[in-house]
Amino acid sequence: xxxxxxxxxxxxxxxxxxxxxxxxxxxxxxxxxxxxxxxxxxxxxxxxxxxxxxxxxxxxxxxxxxxxxxxxxxxxxxxxxxxxxxxxxxxxxxxxxxxxxxxxxxxxxxxxxxxxxxxxxxxxxxxxxxxxxxxxxxxxxxxxxxxxxxxxxxxxxxxxxxxxxxxxxxxxxxxxxxxxxxxxxxxxxxxxxxxxxxxxxxxxxxxxxxxxxxxxxxxxxxxxxxxxxxxxxxxxxxxxxxxxxxxxxxxxxxxxxxxxxxxxxxxxxxxxxxxxxxxxxxxxxxxxxxxxxxxxxxxxxxxxxx
Ligand SMILES: Cc1ncc(COP(=O)(O)O)c(C=O)c1O
Numbered sequence: 001x002x003x004x005x006x007x008x009x010x011x012x013x014x015x016x017x018x019x020x021x022x023x024x025x026x027x028x029x030x031x032x033x034x035x036x037x038x039x040x041x042x043x044x045x046x047x048x049x050x051x052x053x054x055x056x057x058x059x060x061x062x063x064x065x066x067x068x069x070x071x072x073x074x075x076x077x078x079x080x081x082x083x084x085x086x087x088x089x090x091x092x093x094x095x096x097x098x099x100x101x102x103x104x105x106x107x108x109x110x111x112x113x114x115x116x117x118x119x120x121x122x123x124x125x126x127x128x129x130x131x132x133x134x135x136x137x138x139x140x141x142x143x144x145x146x147x148x149x150x151x152x153x154x155x156x157x158x159x160x161x162x163x164x165x166x167x168x169x170x171x172x173x174x175x176x177x178x179x180x181x182x183x184x185x186x187x188x189x190x191x192x193x194x195x196x197x198x199x200x201x202x203x204x205x206x207x208x209x210x211x212x213x214x215x216x217x218x219x220x221x222x223x224x225x226x227x228x229x230x231x232x233x234x235x236x237x238x239x240x241x242x243x244x245x246x247x248x249x250x251x252x253x254x255x256x257x258x259x260x261x262x263x264x265x266x267x268x269x270x271x272x273x274x275x276x277x278x279x280x281x282x283x284x285x286x287x288x289x290x291x292x293x294x295x296x297x298x299x300x301x302x303x304x305x306x
Contacts, residue, residue, distance in 0.1 A: 006024050010024060012126055032105060038167045042165075046136040046262065047098055047126075047304070052304060065163045081302075088304045097129070101122075105119045136296060138293070139293060141257065143280070146258075147271070148188075152188060161220055201223065201259055204259065206255035208253075210238070212240045213245060228292050232292045257285055
């Protein structure tokens, strides 16, 4: 199901600067710098069975991203979390995602006028989905095909990879490269030709020695699921390493998998048409996926209630 806020029976409310509004008519100014210049940050987390998963981690990252663009949210983290849970409760959100978007706010057009936009816009959008569409609610990873696309990831010299900013045009262009191909996922390289990230997820390999490897957070978003895989993996006795990967190391891997809050863990069975490993996820990756997703559901779940 693709959520459509414009259907008559939609009951979703978004929060704009703490005010709840029906999703279909909610609006921000055309002079908002998020719209004018992509001058903002966002985050998004899964909702499973009426619980928001990994709420603290995502909100902490949102505030770090905002600090990274010299933007101070008007509310404390605990006030924002209360606003998020209120929007989710008002919308009867059971399964889906909770997205928070923050921009520098409304101001006179002109890139030099950032100081005149003194009141950041903070929007919370509950996104309903069918239960079976929420990857974090499942144990078994989905499987799909990936392509290395020609669009390169944003260079960390331009935007620090730790900032989850509103500048997703590069990612959207990477996604457009998949049209007409048999691939579901688009892997971007960095400017040195190493693997950076998929356009909405992090990339991992399990190499021939069994080590779980992923590019360092200098060259990829430090994904929340990425962090969870690294810590759960280490606790469960896997060798884990954050180091740059060449495309050749992807092709030679026993497993390639992707991680994201919206996708959980996805096993990649082919890259550029070349089969990875034996074409299906290894028992090690299946076990790691189970342990990681279950950890979030049992230890990092905040009930929506209301
Ligand atoms: C570019 C990019 N990389 C990685 C990720 C995965 O991050 P997370 O696990 O926090 O969802 C995302 C998620 O949206 C993303 O947009």
